[in-house]
Amino acid sequence: MGYYCLRCKRSVEITNEHQGARCPYCGFRALRKERPEEVVKKVKAE
Ligand SMILES: [Zn+2]
Numbered sequence: 001m002g003y004y005c006l007r008c009k010r011s012v013e014i015t016n017e018h019q020g021a022r023c024p025y026c027g028f029r030a031l032r033k034e035r036p037e038e039v040v041k042k043v044k045a046e
Pocket residue numbers: 005006007008009010023024025026027028
Protein backbone atom coordinates (compact mmCIF):
# COMPACT_ATOMS: atom_id res chain seq x y z
CA MET A 1 0.00 0.00 0.00
CA GLY A 2 1.13 3.48 -0.69
CA TYR A 3 1.62 5.64 2.33
CA TYR A 4 3.72 8.64 3.04
CA CYS A 5 5.02 10.25 6.17
CA LEU A 6 3.57 13.62 7.05
CA ARG A 7 6.87 14.70 8.53
CA CYS A 8 9.63 13.61 6.20
CA LYS A 9 7.35 13.04 3.23
CA ARG A 10 8.95 9.78 2.38
CA SER A 11 6.95 6.96 0.98
CA VAL A 12 6.41 4.18 3.48
CA GLU A 13 5.25 0.67 2.95
CA ILE A 14 2.89 -0.56 5.59
CA THR A 15 2.38 -4.27 5.60
CA ASN A 16 0.31 -4.47 8.74
CA GLU A 17 -1.81 -1.44 9.48
CA HIS A 18 -3.10 -2.88 12.71
CA GLN A 19 0.32 -2.72 14.24
CA GLY A 20 0.16 1.01 13.94
CA ALA A 21 1.37 3.04 11.06
CA ARG A 22 4.74 4.50 11.81
CA CYS A 23 7.46 5.97 9.69
CA PRO A 24 10.57 3.74 9.69
CA TYR A 25 12.76 6.69 8.75
CA CYS A 26 11.93 9.35 11.31
CA GLY A 27 9.63 7.45 13.66
CA PHE A 28 6.78 9.82 13.12
CA ARG A 29 3.41 8.28 13.77
CA ALA A 30 1.35 10.08 11.23
CA LEU A 31 1.18 8.46 7.88
CA ARG A 32 -1.19 9.27 5.15
CA LYS A 33 -2.53 7.12 2.44
CA GLU A 34 -1.56 7.62 -1.13
CA ARG A 35 0.62 10.34 -2.46
CA PRO A 36 1.97 13.60 -1.12
CA GLU A 37 0.44 16.78 -2.38
CA GLU A 38 3.59 17.58 -4.20
CA VAL A 39 2.26 15.52 -7.03
CA VAL A 40 1.17 18.15 -9.41
CA LYS A 41 -1.16 17.53 -12.20
CA LYS A 42 0.11 18.74 -15.46
CA VAL A 43 -2.20 21.11 -17.12
CA LYS A 44 -2.12 21.42 -20.78
CA ALA A 45 -1.40 24.96 -21.72
CA GLU A 46 -2.55 25.50 -25.20
ZN1 LIG B 1 9.00 10.11 8.40
